[in-house]
Each structure stands twice: as C-alpha cells, then as structure tokens.
Amino acid sequence: MWRKVALERLRKAGYKITPQRLKLLDVLERIGRSHPSLREVHEAVKEEFPTISFSTLYSNVMVLRDLGLVELLHLGSETRVEVNVSPHVNVISGRRVRDLDDPELVREIERKVGGRVRFVNVVLEDEV
Amino acid sequence: MWRKVALERLRKAGYKITPQRLKLLDVLERIGRSHPSLREVHEAVKEEFPTISFSTLYSNVMVLRDLGLVELLHLGSETRVEVNVSPHVNVISGRRVRDLDDPELVREIERKVGGRVRFVNVVLEDEV
DNA sequence: GAGTAATTAGTAATAATTTCTAATTAGAAA
DNA sequence: TTTCTAATTAGAAATTATTACTAATTACTC
Ligand SMILES: [Mn+2]
Ligand SMILES: [Mn+2]
Ligand SMILES: [Zn+2]
Ligand SMILES: [Zn+2]
Numbered sequence: 047m048w049r050k051v052a053l054e055r056l057r058k059a060g061y062k063i064t065p066q067r068l069k070l071l072d073v074l075e076r077i078g079r080s081h082p083s084l085r086e087v088h089e090a091v092k093e094e095f096p097t098i099s100f101s102t103l104y105s106n107v108m109v110l111r112d113l114g115l116v117e118l119l120h121l122g123s124e125t126r127v128e129v130n131v132s133p134h135v136n137v138i139s140g141r142r143v144r145d146l147d148d149p150e151l152v153r154e155i156e157r158k159v160g161g162r163v164r165f166v167n168v169v170l171e172d173e174v
Numbered sequence: 175m176w177r178k179v180a181l182e183r184l185r186k187a188g189y190k191i192t193p194q195r196l197k198l199l200d201v202l203e204r205i206g207r208s209h210p211s212l213r214e215v216h217e218a219v220k221e222e223f224p225t226i227s228f229s230t231l232y233s234n235v236m237v238l239r240d241l242g243l244v245e246l247l248h249l250g251s252e253t254r255v256e257v258n259v260s261p262h263v264n265v266i267s268g269r270r271v272r273d274l275d276d277p278e279l280v281r282e283i284e285r286k287v288g289g290r291v292r293f294v295n296v297v298l299e300d301e302v
Numbered sequence: 303g304a305g306t307a308a309t310t311a312g313t314a315a316t317a318a319t320t321t322c323t324a325a326t327t328a329g330a331a332a
Numbered sequence: 333t334t335t336c337t338a339a340t341t342a343g344a345a346a347t348t349a350t351t352a353c354t355a356a357t358t359a360c361t362c
Contacts, residue, residue, distance in 0.1 A: 061340095063328075063329090066340085085318085097342085098342085099343065101341075101344090102340080102342065105340080123248070123318070135283075137287045139289060151282075151283070155296055158279060159296055159298070161267060161299070162298060163297070164299050165297045166295070167295040167297065169295065170287070171290040171292050189308085190307095190358085192309065192310080194310075212350090226310090226311085228311090229313090229351095230311060232351080233309080233310085251318095251349070
C-alpha cells in the first residue's frame with residue numbers, strides 16, 4: 047500500500063522511476079515499519095541491487111521526504127526512516143522502535159501540550 | 175539546588191573539584207532547563223572561563239552523565255543536555271524544548287506502552 | 303611542600319551526513 | 333525506433349559532530 051502510494055506520488059511529481067528507486071520502495075515497504083537507519087536501508091537495498099551507492103540511496107530518501115512519504119528521526123547517532131507519517135507514538139527501547147498507533151493518546155497529549163503533534167517518542171529505561 | 179546536589183555527588187565519587195567543573199555546574203544550574211546543546215554549553219562556560227576547551231567540557235559532561243546528574247538527548251544534528259532526570263515530557267518545537275512535568279500523563283503512557291519511561295519527547299509540527 | 307593520579311587542552315581519529323560533479327540513463331519527442 | 337536532454341547516479345570530497353589520545357598541568361593526599 048505504502049509502496050503504491052509512493053510510486054504514484056513520484057510519478058505525479060515528475061520524478062523518473064529508476065531501478066534504484068523501485069528497489070528502495072520495495073525495501074521500505076518491507077522493512078520500513080522497523081524504523082531502519084539509513085545505513086540499514088542501504089544494506090537491505092544492496093542485497094537486491096548490489097551496486098547502488100549510499101549517495102544515491104541518501105538522495106532518494108531525501109526525495110521521499112520532500113514528497114512527505116517518509117520522515118526522518120534522529121536516534122542515538124543515527125538517522126532513522128519513519129514510513130508512518132501520521133501522528134503516532136514511537137516506543138523506543140535501546141535501538142528498537144515500535145509503533146503504537148493510539149489516536150486518543152495523541153489527542154490527549156495535544157490537548158495538554160497545546161500544539162499539533164508530529165510524533166511522540168517515548169524513550170524507555172534500558173531493561174535490566 | 176541541582177548544582178548543590180551535583181557538587182556533593184562529584185565529591186562523594188572522588189572527582190576533583192576543578193575550576194572548569196565548577197563553572198560547568200554554574201552554567202548548567204543557570205541554563206540547563208533550556209536543554210542546551212553541548213556547543214551552547216561550551217559557549218556559555220567560555221564566557222566566564224574563556225580558556226576551557228571543548229574537550230574538557232565534553233569529558234566533564236560525560237562525568238555528570240555517569241553520575242546520573244544529566245542525560246543526553248539527540249535532537250536534529252545536535253546533542254542536548256537534559257538536567258531534569260526525572261521522567262517527564264519534553265515538548266519540542268523546532269529547536270526549542272520545554273519541560274512539561276506531568277507525572278499523571280507519564281504514568282498513563284507507561285501503562286499504555288508497558289515499560290518504564292525515561293522521557294517522552296513530543297515533537298510538534300512546525301508552526302505555520 | 304612533595305608526590306601522584308586525575309584532569310586539562312590540544313590534536314587526531316572516527317563516523318555520519320551532506321555536497322559536488324562527471325558519466326550515465328529514463329523518458330519525452332522526433 | 334532512435335535521438336535528445338535534463339534528471340539521476342556513483343564516487344569522491346567536504347563538512348560536522350563526536351570520541352579518542354596524550355603530554356603537560358594541577359587538585360588533593362600525606
Ligand atoms: Mn550519542
Ligand atoms: Mn538531520
Ligand atoms: Zn513510527
Ligand atoms: Zn526536559
């Protein structure tokens with residue numbers, strides 16, 4: 047679903063559909079929900095398209111961001127790709143990030159903080 | 175208050191009380207609540223202690239972190255210092271971060287995500 | 303006051319991001 | 333189908349922030 051929307055939006059915006067871009071969409075459709083780092087995305091794309099450079103991957107992720115198809119999160123020392131662009135809760139424990147889609151919670155937080163929420167990043171204590 | 179606790183804990187842990195460390199405590203007592211970046215902390219300390227190196231500042235912030243006196247947040251491309259180490263909500267709009275101390279909200283989130291919360295970083299949409 | 307381990311500050315190394323550009327190519331036009 | 337060209341790619345360089353290293357200095361113990 048995400049991939050289909052992304053492809054359509056790329057076309058509509060006049061971007062060329064290159065093999066590199068198609069693989070990137072495949073990979074994000076598959077592993078995007080894990081909030082992968084840019085380097086993890088690159089590794090995953092390389093498995094199916096071994097010659098793609100980080101440079102190309104990077105610039106294409108920026109294109110997706112400009113089109114509103116992904117957001118970028120900074121976590122630890124790395125940039126993570128967020129494919130779930132609707133306001134939601136990211137539950138972060140160590141390097142793991144999982145989505146909690148809870149519109150009611152988001153609405154309550156918006157009420158309390160007085161602003162439109164983009165993301166709520168809940169950082170958990172490291173497990174003992 | 176924070177400064178006093180910090181000084182005491184440094185002493186108890188056997189760290190030497192250097193002028194550089196004292197100025198860092200002063201500065202964090204004063205501007206810590208604004209979640210300053212490491213470079214902002216360095217700039218602020220330099221105003222009162224112009225010869226302090228970033229290196230020294232950095233290593234002293236790491237000492238404070240090891241003692242549980244500060245936490246570090248990654249925001250955009252910079253590392254921010256958090257002096258409020260109790261679980262709370264950081265309301266982030268652009269480069270601004272303000273604290274929302276709302277134990278009830280934190281407890282509700284803990285219940286929903288099933289884990290001990292360290293921080294809740296609420297990222298707001300950029301103002302129009 | 304002397305001795306010493308911790309600390310400082312300057313520099314180097316690392317790591318991730320971002321920029322740049324010559325060669326290639328997707329897709330429109332002929 | 334072939335030609336044309338602006339967009340794209342890939343490699344390398346530049347930038348930026350962090351982290352590591354080390355010789356000289358210093359806070360504290362005795
Ligand atoms: Mn870090
Ligand atoms: Mn960034
Ligand atoms: Zn998410
Ligand atoms: Zn805070």
